Amino acid sequence: MPTRRAFLSTAGAASAFVWLPKPVKGYSTAEMRAFTASADGVTTRGVSKWDLDTPALCLDLDAMERNVATMQAALKRFGVVSRPHAKTHKCAAIAKYQLSTGSIGICCAKLTEAEAFYAAGIEPILMTTSNPSPQKVRRAMALRKKNPQFIQAVDEEPNARDLSAAAKEADVVADVVIDVAVGTRSGIPAGEGALALAKVIDTLPNLKLRGLLSYDGGVQHQKGFAARKARALQAIEANAATREAMKKAGLNVEIFSGGGTGTYNIMHHVPGFSDLQVGSYLFMDMQYLEIGGEDGNAVYKDFAPSLTVTTTIMNNRFPGLLTTDAGTKALTLNKPNPGVIGEPGMDYTAGSDEFGTIKVTSASKSYKIGDKLEVIVPHCDPVVNEYDQIYGIRNDRVEVVWPITARGKSQ
Amino acid sequence: MPTRRAFLSTAGAASAFVWLPKPVKGYSTAEMRAFTASADGVTTRGVSKWDLDTPALCLDLDAMERNVATMQAALKRFGVVSRPHAKTHKCAAIAKYQLSTGSIGICCAKLTEAEAFYAAGIEPILMTTSNPSPQKVRRAMALRKKNPQFIQAVDEEPNARDLSAAAKEADVVADVVIDVAVGTRSGIPAGEGALALAKVIDTLPNLKLRGLLSYDGGVQHQKGFAARKARALQAIEANAATREAMKKAGLNVEIFSGGGTGTYNIMHHVPGFSDLQVGSYLFMDMQYLEIGGEDGNAVYKDFAPSLTVTTTIMNNRFPGLLTTDAGTKALTLNKPNPGVIGEPGMDYTAGSDEFGTIKVTSASKSYKIGDKLEVIVPHCDPVVNEYDQIYGIRNDRVEVVWPITARGKSQ
Numbered sequence: 001m002p003t004r005r006a007f008l009s010t011a012g013a014a015s016a017f018v019w020l021p022k023p024v025k026g027y028s029t030a031e032m033r034a035f036t037a038s039a040d041g042v043t044t045r046g047v048s049k050w051d052l053d054t055p056a057l058c059l060d061l062d063a064m065e066r067n068v069a070t071m072q073a074a075l076k077r078f079g080v081v082s083r084p085h086a087k088t089h090k091c092a093a094i095a096k097y098q099l100s101t102g103s104i105g106i107c108c109a110k111l112t113e114a115e116a117f118y119a120a121g122i123e124p125i126l127m128t129t130s131n132p133s134p135q136k137v138r139r140a141m142a143l144r145k146k147n148p149q150f151i152q153a154v155d156e157e158p159n160a161r162d163l164s165a166a167a168k169e170a171d172v173v174a175d176v177v178i179d180v181a182v183g184t185r186s187g188i189p190a191g192e193g194a195l196a197l198a199k200v201i202d203t204l205p206n207l208k209l210r211g212l213l214s215y216d217g218g219v220q221h222q223k224g225f226a227a228r229k230a231r232a233l234q235a236i237e238a239n240a241a242t243r244e245a246m247k248k249a250g251l252n253v254e255i256f257s258g259g260g261t262g263t264y265n266i267m268h269h270v271p272g273f274s275d276l277q278v279g280s281y282l283f284m285d286m287q288y289l290e291i292g293g294e295d296g297n298a299v300y301k302d303f304a305p306s307l308t309v310t311t312t313i314m315n316n317r318f319p320g321l322l323t324t325d326a327g328t329k330a331l332t333l334n335k336p337n338p339g340v341i342g343e344p345g346m347d348y349t350a351g352s353d354e355f356g357t358i359k360v361t362s363a364s365k366s367y368k369i370g371d372k373l374e375v376i377v378p379h380c381d382p383v384v385n386e387y388d389q390i391y392g393i394r395n396d397r398v399e400v401v402w403p404i405t406a407r408g409k410s411q
Numbered sequence: 412m413p414t415r416r417a418f419l420s421t422a423g424a425a426s427a428f429v430w431l432p433k434p435v436k437g438y439s440t441a442e443m444r445a446f447t448a449s450a451d452g453v454t455t456r457g458v459s460k461w462d463l464d465t466p467a468l469c470l471d472l473d474a475m476e477r478n479v480a481t482m483q484a485a486l487k488r489f490g491v492v493s494r495p496h497a498k499t500h501k502c503a504a505i506a507k508y509q510l511s512t513g514s515i516g517i518c519c520a521k522l523t524e525a526e527a528f529y530a531a532g533i534e535p536i537l538m539t540t541s542n543p544s545p546q547k548v549r550r551a552m553a554l555r556k557k558n559p560q561f562i563q564a565v566d567e568e569p570n571a572r573d574l575s576a577a578a579k580e581a582d583v584v585a586d587v588v589i590d591v592a593v594g595t596r597s598g599i600p601a602g603e604g605a606l607a608l609a610k611v612i613d614t615l616p617n618l619k620l621r622g623l624l625s626y627d628g629g630v631q632h633q634k635g636f637a638a639r640k641a642r643a644l645q646a647i648e649a650n651a652a653t654r655e656a657m658k659k660a661g662l663n664v665e666i667f668s669g670g671g672t673g674t675y676n677i678m679h680h681v682p683g684f685s686d687l688q689v690g691s692y693l694f695m696d697m698q699y700l701e702i703g704g705e706d707g708n709a710v711y712k713d714f715a716p717s718l719t720v721t722t723t724i725m726n727n728r729f730p731g732l733l734t735t736d737a738g739t740k741a742l743t744l745n746k747p748n749p750g751v752i753g754e755p756g757m758d759y760t761a762g763s764d765e766f767g768t769i770k771v772t773s774a775s776k777s778y779k780i781g782d783k784l785e786v787i788v789p790h791c792d793p794v795v796n797e798y799d800q801i802y803g804i805r806n807d808r809v810e811v812v813w814p815i816t817a818r819g820k821s822q
Binding site for chain 2: 112159181189332353369
């Protein structure tokens with residue numbers, strides 16, 4: 001993969017800034033200070049990222065802020081808005097930053113995730129997954145009662161009736177959207193069935209229909225922009241027709257939400273599309289670097305990698321091999337492999353639970369036990385979910401330490 | 412895989428017991444009661460595992476206790492002892508149970524893990540990984556000062572000298588073991604270099620040499636008992652010779668530790684081998700089911716699967732497919748795939764972050780949205796690390812809810 005290698009060989013060079021702390025938008029100085037102690041009580045503000053205990057999950061704040069600015073400017077041009085998916089970062093501090101920079105709300109994938117974000121002060125939450133169990137129906141409507149800005153996805157009539165009954169019990173009229181499938185993963189298939197469900201929901205006394213979701217998970221990592229665009233627009237045709245039919249039937253379609261970091265510059269071509277559920281644009285990862293950009297480049301450079309893990313060399317005694325302290329529990333098993341910044345001649349496998357293994361074909365120096373490396377993660381979402389905290393880094397020093405608010409909230 | 416299928420089709424039948432709570436050894440009734448509230452404050456004692464919010468990490472306590480009894484009885488016959496590796500369960504309650512049933516201590520893979528176990532009341536801890544960074548050297552020796560039963564692995568002279576200096580500063584003589592490599596992952600290669608390191612350590616004023624570690628990670632999942640035995644014994648030959656040389660040089664070799672669930676009935680053939688670092692025997696998983704037993708059966712049945720995840724059907728609308736709510740963040744990407752108990756005609760892929768996908772070739776019934784399934788996990792260690800709590804189940808009902816004490820402690 002020459003292009004990936006070329007990218008990795010230069011990515012390290014981008015980090016030569018002067019240390020000049022500045023507050024992150026949406027937070028007071030007092031709140032910022034509160035974030036500078038890590039989970040184990042050690043204050044790390046001002047510490048070099050190279051002195052953090054490893055494996056450490058690091059976020060380059062400048063790069064993340066530029067990514068947000070890039071996304072917001074692009075969506076403004078396209079005439080749509082962002083409702084970022086918080087399953088990517090699971091971090092209330094980052095959600096607040098997104099809301100303070102123009103996003104209209106956040107998405108959550110799991111009810112416990114939505115509960116955790118609400119408990120941390122985030123209100124405009126769209127839950128993109130249905131909650132088919134009786135407990136979850138009750139808890140979702142309890143959350144709706146506390147939080148009028150909570151919107152719940154629904155994809156079948158029995159669940160809609162359960163939600164309406166629970167909403168009645170909670171004495172609320174709950175906002176809902178229909179999850180209409182793109183592909184075969186979640187949601188009701190587009191077409192007559194979805195339209196019929198929308199009509200039923202419209203008659204239920206304690207539900208208020210707000211529109212529909214149509215997220216295409218499969219297309220996000222389709223390589224090559226032209227192929228991605230063609231596939232995304234074709235896959236959503238039936239959903240767009242369903243929205244049109246809902247509209248003709250006098251149903252509310254103000255929300256027509258979906259898309260992601262791979263299709264943020266595509267979905268506005270779909271009539272009525274309202275908002276993008278982008279997530280990975282904040283962080284980027286090896287998977288997204290590979291999908292290719294609109295400019296024809298094989299490396300996707302619309303957003304810069306901001307999320308990394310630092311790791312320590314544990315063994316250097318075997319020819320052509322290095323062992324590190326970041327394995328599956330620190331980097332997950334997603335492919336492509338973690339990318340070692342500045343060392344395109346290294347192939348990093350996180351296949352052992354506790355150790356990483358690097359095959360070295362060439363290296364910029366001779367690595368000793370105790371030396372450190374920094375890697376771009378394979379796939380950002382599940383990596384973030386392994387950590388309790390994320391170090392917000394500016395100019396290579398810790399500016400903030402943010403708790404991963406909804407870490408492990410998979411229910 | 413007919414044998415795996417046959418196993419899965421009968422595994423569910425083993426769970427028909429009468430609900431009769433009994434205390435877990437090592438805990439008072441008061442401690443037991445304290446464990447019955449889950450992380451979100453909901454008391455679940457007595458609740459059916461089928462009513463738990465999903466994905467739920469469940470542990471069949473009867474099966475786990477039988478696994479422990481089986482292991483302890485076998486090791487007694489073999490004339491060795493167990494020092495279980497706590498990286499598998501990361502749970503202080505389970506560590507206490509192991510110590511109360513004959514294990515001489517626990518192993519930890521990471522310093523933060525060892526710190527968390529000590530904070531939860533566990534004292535006999537052997538840290539199997541070296542700590543090559545200055546911070547970790549200091550913290551390890553600070554832990555040793557508080558906990559005289561802490562033993563630290565070391566695998567190079569500079570690190571040994573740093574440890575001795577830090578131990579002197581902490582005013583302790585610290586117990587250490589040399590980590591001698593089996594394969595190319597961690598540790599110093601067996602032979603002269605290891606012997607020389609042992610001699611240096613023996614001269615350092617603030618270190619006390621206790622012996623050596625020789626863990627062979629690669630052989631644990633070697634399929635077929637005969638092949639596994641031959642490979643394990645061959646791979647450790649150089650280590651056994653190194654131990655012999657250390658002994659002849661008058662060095663302390665009281666600890667010669669290694670082995671795992673795949674080699675618990677092999678390592679006692681190695682002269683001087685003292686203790687087994689077994690972990691997965693508690694839980695089992697799809698990886699260990701596949702390795703085959705000494706009886707020639709392709710399914711490894713020495714220990715019973717006790718660790719499962721329950722999951723809810725989210726979609727059933729596409730022919731031959733089901734979508735569930737347990738994906739990568741709930742089950743990891745390890746292979747082989749999660750095994751659906753009672754449904755050998757289902758192939759479960761946890762490839763989406765938030766969703767599982769099941770290809771159904773045959774099923775015992777027609778599954779509806781909201782129905783639940785229970786799966787055996789692919790690989791127990793990293794799955795446990797995804798959850799904040801584990802439900803201890805007896806006769807299908809919750810008896811205890813244990814926090815995963817060292818979850819996410821990967822530093």
